[in-house]
Each structure stands twice: as C-alpha cells, then as structure tokens.
Amino acid sequence: MDKTIITADYLLDAQGKTQKGWGILVRGAVIEKAGPLNDILSVSQNTEAVDLGRALLSPGLINCHNHLELTALGPRIHRTKIFTDWLDEVRELRDSLDDDYLVESTVQGVDESIAAGVTTVVDHCKSGTARKALESKPVRAIIAHELIAFDRKTFAESKPGWKERLAWPESERFRHGLAPHAPYSTSKELLEWVKRYKDERDFVISMHTLENPHEVEFLETGRGYFHDFLEHLGILQDDFDPPGVGPVEFLNDLGLLGKKFILVHGNYLTDEDIEIVRAGGTTVCYCPRSHHYFYHENYPLKNLLKAGINVALGTDSMVSNWSLSMLEEMRFVYENYEAVSPETIFRMATRNGARAIGEEKKLGCLAEGYAADIIAIALPQKSDNALKDALSPEAKTIFTMIGGDTAYKNM
Ligand SMILES: [Zn+2]
Structure with missing residues (x-):
C-alpha cells in the first residue's frame, strides 16, 4: 500500500500540543505514525515525502x-x-x-x-x-x-x-x-x-x-x-x-x-x-x-x-x-x-x-490509526507560538488531505 511522509515545521499532536520537527507517516487512508521525524524515517526509508515548510500540520x-x-x-x-x-x-x-x-x-x-x-x-x-x-x-x-x-x-x-x-x-x-x-x-x-x-x-x-x-x-x-x-x-x-x-x-x-x-x-x-x-x-x-x-x-x-x-x-x-x-x-x-x-x-x-458526529476514534486527531485527514496552515513569521500564528490574518491553508488523498495543494 502507498506510503507518504508529510512534514512541516510544526505539528499539532494528539494532546493538543505543538511539536517541532515531527512528521506523519500515512499508509493508504490511515495515519500509521505521527512523531519525531527521526522515528518516522527509521521505520520507513525510501518513502515519498511531502515537506510543507513553515506551516502547522493540523487534523482536518x-x-x-x-x-x-x-x-x-x-x-x-x-x-x-x-x-x-x-x-x-x-x-x-x-x-x-x-x-x-x-x-x-x-x-x-x-x-x-x-x-x-x-x-x-x-x-x-x-x-x-x-x-x-x-x-x-x-x-x-x-x-x-x-x-x-x-x-x-x-x-x-x-x-x-x-x-x-x-x-x-x-x-x-x-x-x-x-x-x-x-x-x-x-x-x-x-x-x-x-x-x-x-x-x-x-x-x-x-x-x-x-x-x-x-x-x-x-x-x-x-x-x-x-x-x-x-x-x-x-x-x-x-x-x-x-x-x-x-x-x-x-x-x-x-x-x-x-x-x-x-x-x-x-x-x-x-x-x-x-x-x-x-x-x-x-x-x-x-x-x-x-x-x-x-x-x-x-x-x-x-x-x-x-x-x-x-x-x-x-x-x-x-x-x-x-x-x-x-x-x-x-x-x-x-x-x-x-x-x-x-x-x-x-x-x-x-x-x-x-x-x-460520533467519530472521535477515527477523525480529528493526528495519531496512529486515525484517518489521514491532514491540513497544513502556512504560518507568517510572527512569534514562536505556532497556534497563535495559525490564527493570525496572514495564515492560510495550503494543503488538504482527506483519507490519504491530496484534495488541495497551493504552495
Ligand atoms: Zn443553519
């Protein structure tokens, strides 16, 4: 099954905290792993990678x-x-x-x-x-x-x-x-x-x-x-x-x-x-x-x-x-x-x-086993708080993945 690694400078983790230097391994329609990039790379070499740069990865x-x-x-x-x-x-x-x-x-x-x-x-x-x-x-x-x-x-x-x-x-x-x-x-x-x-x-x-x-x-x-x-x-x-x-x-x-x-x-x-x-x-x-x-x-x-x-x-x-x-x-x-x-x-x-909608075990979280519904919000260079920056007027969505398929990309 197709695998993709998605990375960006920041990621909103399962606890609702911002992590730096993390990535997501997507396998088919599902998230196989979300964690520090080194851990992701160690389990999946030679995998297609999408780097979204200065952005926050968030659940869809x-x-x-x-x-x-x-x-x-x-x-x-x-x-x-x-x-x-x-x-x-x-x-x-x-x-x-x-x-x-x-x-x-x-x-x-x-x-x-x-x-x-x-x-x-x-x-x-x-x-x-x-x-x-x-x-x-x-x-x-x-x-x-x-x-x-x-x-x-x-x-x-x-x-x-x-x-x-x-x-x-x-x-x-x-x-x-x-x-x-x-x-x-x-x-x-x-x-x-x-x-x-x-x-x-x-x-x-x-x-x-x-x-x-x-x-x-x-x-x-x-x-x-x-x-x-x-x-x-x-x-x-x-x-x-x-x-x-x-x-x-x-x-x-x-x-x-x-x-x-x-x-x-x-x-x-x-x-x-x-x-x-x-x-x-x-x-x-x-x-x-x-x-x-x-x-x-x-x-x-x-x-x-x-x-x-x-x-x-x-x-x-x-x-x-x-x-x-x-x-x-x-x-x-x-x-x-x-x-x-x-x-x-x-x-x-x-x-x-x-x-x-009763889908809390499938949607709304970047963690293993959840659907690969992932977005990237491009961040302006404002502060060191990625969530605040993502809510600023200059922030915008640049990437939308739904069930492992890229539905929108504008970089
Ligand atoms: Zn209405």
Whole structure:
C-alpha cells in the first residue's frame, strides 16, 4: 500500500500540543505514525515525502454546520436584523431554483471548504441534491436531510420523499443524518418521527435551536413573533398545543438530546439549559460569524466551555456568512474571546467536531490509526507560538488531505 511522509515545521499532536520537527507517516487512508521525524524515517526509508515548510500540520477541520446548497445564493440575500424577513427571502429564492443549480451551488461550497481546510462537513440539505454533488468530491459529509413541516399536511406530503432519500446507500465518506429545521418549523409529530430514526439507525441529529430568543415564547405560550410568522405562511394549525416549556426542555423531554445531537447555534442558552445539555452529552455548535451576521450579542461561549460541554464550530451557510472558512471562524473566536486559548479553539474545530458526529476514534486527531485527514496552515513569521500564528490574518491553508488523498495543494 502507498506510503507518504508529510512534514512541516510544526505539528499539532494528539494532546493538543505543538511539536517541532515531527512528521506523519500515512499508509493508504490511515495515519500509521505521527512523531519525531527521526522515528518516522527509521521505520520507513525510501518513502515519498511531502515537506510543507513553515506551516502547522493540523487534523482536518470539521465544519459542524453548513447548508452547502445555499453557497451560490450568498450574494443575492440581504443582511437584516429582522430574522423572519431573511428566512422569507432565503426560502423564496431557494424554492425558485432548480436541482441543477443547487448541485452546482453545493459543488462550489465543497470546493471552497476543501481549499479552506475542511475535511468533514455536517450539511443541512433540504433539496435532496447533496448526494449527487458530493459523489464526485472527496470531502466527508454527514448529509443531514433538512426536515421542515409544522403542519400535518406538509408532514404527510413530505414523508415519502424523505424516506426515499434515507434509503440511499451510505459510503465510507458520506452518511445520513437528520436535521429537523428548528423548534418553530417542526411539529411534535415530526420530532417523534425523527426520534424513531435516531433510535433505529443511530443517526446524527442536527437542529437549529435557540438561534433566536423568540423561540422560547412560542413554545411556552404559542404566541409572539413565530406565531405571527407561521400565520403569515398559512401553516399554523388551529389546534396547535404549545409544550409550555422552552426548546431545550422540550427536546430533552422528547428524548432527542444526548450524544450525536448537534444543537446548532444555542445563542440564547440559559444556565438551566446548559445544565440539561451538559447532562445528556449534547454537542453545541457555535457559528461565530453567523451569530455576528444577525447582530446577536454575548454568545455564552465561556459558560459552555466552563460547564465542560462539547462545543464544536460551524460556518453556517453563505447566506449568513462572508465565507465558508473554518479558519476564519477560529480566528474570529481568537480575536473576540481573550480567555479562550488557541489550543481550545483548535480542539473545537477538530476533536470536538469528531465527537459531535460520533467519530472521535477515527477523525480529528493526528495519531496512529486515525484517518489521514491532514491540513497544513502556512504560518507568517510572527512569534514562536505556532497556534497563535495559525490564527493570525496572514495564515492560510495550503494543503488538504482527506483519507490519504491530496484534495488541495497551493504552495
Ligand atoms: Zn443553519
């Protein structure tokens, strides 16, 4: 089987520490060894070597939240503080586009992601086009089929199509997941249907939750901002019976929270919510620049980390962000949270992402037996701290390997 030695000035090791003068021996799709270069060379002479120079070797970045099909729509959507206006605009535009456009849009998003060091993505896909787009691409993906149905009619009409998609064969690179869209766009009946799939097939479940503060009032009382929005869409059931609790308690009562549940955003998680999330081992996916895009303030990152929650990172899509670069998300955290260390930021973007999708024994780490998902970030000559330098504006991804195959190289 093919062997390759990959080296650079610095390497992020399995303990999250930076090592100098280390290398990685890749055999086929897997890391055979990561360690001091002398040790690597002693076990594999006459092997092809790739030296990436003044760069940091890091595990591939895991983007825990995206909607790749929306990539090309980015420039056509207007930034606004009024969330439901934005939802309306995105929904109308997406529904007006044909599948070929959305496949191309997804391909564009995958190419941008790989060039930015993303090796795995959790992709909310509503149109069902992701599989076609991803077939030709090396990226790993959880295709989280996005489910939107608040009323019974839409749910009944949508179910056959969803079941059909869930029958697609999975592969080493792509697996199914389910993405009930949000607490204000999914009925209890739909969420119970998702729970049955979760139990039967152990899917990753990903859901926008507490992205917006009005979700609480809607679930507690059935009134307010989202009541008016659903009424405007004509899909508010006359007999809608709000659960009378906030979204986190509601999802927990349904048995949905826990391992392999990705609570996306969590912008308005309270201390009580955080305790429920922590107790179940749920992942929270923070989307730093999407949070900023909607002018939200004070993300509870420090409280989440202090509570020991598995916090992963996501870009969200190009309709609420300026790029699909995870490195830029990481830089945003670095520049805005003095108390969060570069080591923690890299862990959120790698190991925590792997844990979010139940792949912590395979992805997110440069160590023996892990998948050879490796990136190199070229470092500016700034300090002797490679992780800090990797988060500086001048740093950029120059190499992306996925499963032992070079997917991107720009040196
Ligand atoms: Zn999203």
